[in-house]
Amino acid sequence: MTTHEVVNQVPPMVGHDTADDPALCDGVTREGAGWALPGLHELGRLAGGEEAAEHGRLANEHPPVLRTHDRYGHRVDEVEFHPSWHELMRTAVGHGLHAAPWADDRTGAHVARAAGFYLWRPDAGHGCPISMTYAAVPALRHSPDLAARYEPLLTTREYDFGLRPPHAKRGLLAGMSMTEKQGGSDVRANTTTARPEPDGSYRLVGHKWFTSAPMCDLFLTLAQAPGGLTCFLVPRVLPDGTRNPMRLMRLKDKLGNRSNASAEIEYEHAVAWRVGDEGRGVRTIIDMVNLTRLDCVIGAAAGMRHGVTTAVHHATHRRAFGGYLADQPLMRNVLADLAVESEAATVLMLRLAGATDRSARGDEGETAFKRLALAVGKYWVCKRWPGHAAEALECLGGNGYVEESGMPRLFRESPLNSIWEGSGNVAALDVLRALTREPQVLAAYEAEVAAAAGADARLDAAVRRVRDELVDHTDLELRARRVVERLALVLQGALLVRHGHPAVADAFCASRLDGDHGQAYGTLPGRLDLAAIIDRATPKIG
Numbered sequence: 001m002t003t004h005e006v007v008n009q010v011p012p013m014v015g016h017d018t019a020d021d022p023a024l025c026d027g028v029t030r031e032g033a034g035w036a037l038p039g040l041h042e043l044g045r046l047a048g049g050e051e052a053a054e055h056g057r058l059a060n061e062h063p064p065v066l067r068t069h070d071r072y073g074h075r076v077d078e079v080e081f082h083p084s085w086h087e088l089m090r091t092a093v094g095h096g097l098h099a100a101p102w103a104d105d106r107t108g109a110h111v112a113r114a115a116g117f118y119l120w121r122p123d124a125g126h127g128c129p130i131s132m133t134y135a136a137v138p139a140l141r142h143s144p145d146l147a148a149r150y151e152p153l154l155t156t157r158e159y160d161f162g163l164r165p166p167h168a169k170r171g172l173l174a175g176m177s178m179t180e181k182q183g184g185s186d187v188r189a190n191t192t193t194a195r196p197e198p199d200g201s202y203r204l205v206g207h208k209w210f211t212s213a214p215m216c217d218l219f220l221t222l223a224q225a226p227g228g229l230t231c232f233l234v235p236r237v238l239p240d241g242t243r244n245p246m247r248l249m250r251l252k253d254k255l256g257n258r259s260n261a262s263a264e265i266e267y268e269h270a271v272a273w274r275v276g277d278e279g280r281g282v283r284t285i286i287d288m289v290n291l292t293r294l295d296c297v298i299g300a301a302a303g304m305r306h307g308v309t310t311a312v313h314h315a316t317h318r319r320a321f322g323g324y325l326a327d328q329p330l331m332r333n334v335l336a337d338l339a340v341e342s343e344a345a346t347v348l349m350l351r352l353a354g355a356t357d358r359s360a361r362g363d364e365g366e367t368a369f370k371r372l373a374l375a376v377g378k379y380w381v382c383k384r385w386p387g388h389a390a391e392a393l394e395c396l397g398g399n400g401y402v403e404e405s406g407m408p409r410l411f412r413e414s415p416l417n418s419i420w421e422g423s424g425n426v427a428a429l430d431v432l433r434a435l436t437r438e439p440q441v442l443a444a445y446e447a448e449v450a451a452a453a454g455a456d457a458r459l460d461a462a463v464r465r466v467r468d469e470l471v472d473h474t475d476l477e478l479r480a481r482r483v484v485e486r487l488a489l490v491l492q493g494a495l496l497v498r499h500g501h502p503a504v505a506d507a508f509c510a511s512r513l514d515g516d517h518g519q520a521y522g523t524l525p526g527r528l529d530l531a532a533i534i535d536r537a538t539p540k541i542g
C-alpha cells in the first residue's frame with residue numbers, strides 16, 4: 001500500500017563541477033596558475049560526482065582498523081582501510097595533490113596544487129597524508145642526501161599502498177610525529193631520545209601520542225639527541241626489508257576525521273636518520289608545519305564552500321510556507337552571509353598559496369608576507385569554520401542533522417583544522433612572535449593592505465584601527481586573539497575590495513569591518529545585492 005507520495009525533498013547534489021567556483025577560478029588565474037584550470041575542472045567534475053561522494057561516505061562509515069599482530073603472534077603493526085579510502089588516495093596522488101609542485105617548475109605550481117586540494121574534498125580524512133607528504137619535502141631538503149634518496153619517490157604520481165622497503169615501492173607517503181603525551185604545542189618538552197650510532201644513524205626510544213596516517217612509509221619525527229631537539233627521518237620498513245620497531249599501540253577514537261587513522265606509537269630502538277643539524281629540530285620541521293598550516297586554511301575554506309553550496313542547493317529546491325526557501329528574505333540573508341564568509345576564506349587561502357609559490361622561488365617580500373599572513377589565516381579561517389558548518393547544516397533543517405545528508409560529517413570535521421598544526425591560541429601567539437621579532441613582516445602586511453587604500457572608506461577606517469591596536473603593547477598577549485582577528489578581517493577586506501565581486505566586497509565591509517553585523521550568521525544589513533552573492537554559491541547540477 002502506498003501511503004503517500006514523496007514530494008518537496010531536494011534532489012541529490014551530485015553531477016556538478018566543484019571548480020565552478022568564481023572566487024577560486026579568478027584567484028587561481030590571478031596567482032599565476034591559469035594554466036591549471038582545465039585540469040582543475042576535470043578534478044572538480046570528479047569531486048562533484050556520485051562516485052566520489054560514495055567513496056567519501058564508505059571511507060568514513062568503515063574506518064581503519066589496527067592489526068597489531070598476525071595470527072601467529074608476530075607484531076605486524078598494520079592498518080587496514082576500506083577500498084574506498086584507497087580510491088580516494090589514488091585520485092589525490094594521481095592528480096599530484098601530495099607533491100606535484102616539487103617536481104614542476106611552472107610559476108603557480110603551488111597555487112594549482114592548493115586549488116586541487118581545495119576541490120578534491122569528498123572526504124577530508126585522506127587529505128591528512130596527502131598534506132603531510134606535500135609538506136615533508138622542504139624539511140627533508142635540510143639533508144640533501146636523504147632528499148636525493150626519497151624525494152623522487154615522494155613526488156611520483158603512483159599510490160602504492162603497503163609496507164615494503166621504500167626503494168621497492170613506486171611511490172611513497174610521509175607523515176609527521178611531534179606530539180607526545182606531556183605536550184603537543186610545547187614540543188620542546190619531547191622526551192623521546194635519539195642515541196647516535198657509529199654508522200651515522202640514530203636509535204629512537206620513546207613514544208608519540210598522535211601520529212596520523214601511520215601507514216605512511218616515512219615520518220619526520222622530533223627527538224632529543226645529544227645536541228638537543230632534532231628532526232629525524234624514520235622509515236616504517238628498513239632498507240633490508242625488516243620492520244623498523246615503531247609500534248602502533250592504539251588508534252584514536254575521534255570526533256570526526258574518521259576515515260583517517262591517528263595512532264599512538266612507541267619506538268623500541270627505531271632506526272632514524274638525522275634531518276638538519278642536532279638541536280635544530282623545530283627550525284627544520286617548521287618547514288613542514290608551515291605547509292600543513294597552509295593546508296589547514298585550504299581545508300577550512302573548502303569545507304565552508306561545501307557547506308554553503310549544499311545549503312544553497314537545498315534552499316533552492318525546498319519549499320515552505322508557499323515558496324522556495326531561497327526566496328524567503330531571512331533565508332537569503334543567511335545564505336548570503338555564509339557565502340561572504342566562504343569567499344573571504346577562499347580569497348585569503350589563494351593569496352597564501354600564491355605567497356608560498358613565490359616564496360619557494362626566492363621572493364623575500366613574499367616570504368615576509370607569508371610569515372605573518374599564514375599565521376593570521378591559520379587562526380582566523382580555521383576558527384570561522386565550525387560556526388559556519390553549524391549554520392549551513394541548519395539550512396537543511398532536520399535533514400541536515402541526519403548522517404545521510406553528509407552535514408554531520410562536515411560539522412564533526414570542522415573544529416579539527418583549528419586544533420592541529422598549532423591550536424588557536426598557539427597560532428595567535430605565533431602572530432605576536434612574528435610581529436615582535438621580525439619587523440619586516442608587518443611592513444609586508446601593510447604594503448599588501450595599502451594596495452587597497454582609498455577604495456572603501458570602511459576598509460580604510462579598519463586599517464587605522466589595526467594600527468592603533470598595534471601601537472599599544474599593553475597586555476598584548478592577553479589581547480592576541482582580538483589583534484589577530486582584526487589583522488585577518490582587514491586582510492580579507494583588502495583582498496575582496498581589490499579582487500572580489502563588488503557585491504561580496506560590499507557585504508564584507510558593511511558587516512565585518514563597519515560593524516553592522518550581529519553575532520550569528522544571517523545578520524547582514526539591508527541594501528546589499530544578496531542575489532549576486534548567492535548566485536556565486538549556487539551549484540550548477542547536471
Ligand SMILES: Cc1cc2nc3c(=O)[nH]c(=O)nc-3n(C[C@H](O)[C@H](O)[C@H](O)COP(=O)(O)OP(=O)(O)OC[C@H]3O[C@@H](n4cnc5c(N)ncnc54)[C@H](O)[C@@H]3O)c2cc1C
Pocket residue numbers: 175176177178179182183184185186210211212213254257262416419420421422423424425426429
Ligand atoms: C585528529 C588529530 C590528529 C593529529 N595528528 C597529529 C600528527 O600526525 N602528528 C603530530 O605530531 N600531532 C598530531 N596531532 C596533535 C596536535 O598537533 C596537537 O593536539 C596540538 O598541537 C595541540 O597539542 P596538545 O594536544 O598537546 O595540547 P596542549 O599543547 O596541551 O594545548 C591545549 C590548549 O592550550 C592552548 N595553549 C598552549 N600553549 C598556550 C599558551 N602559551 N598560551 C595560551 N594557550 C596555550 C592550546 O592552544 C590548546 O588550546 C593530532 C591531533 C588531532 C586532534
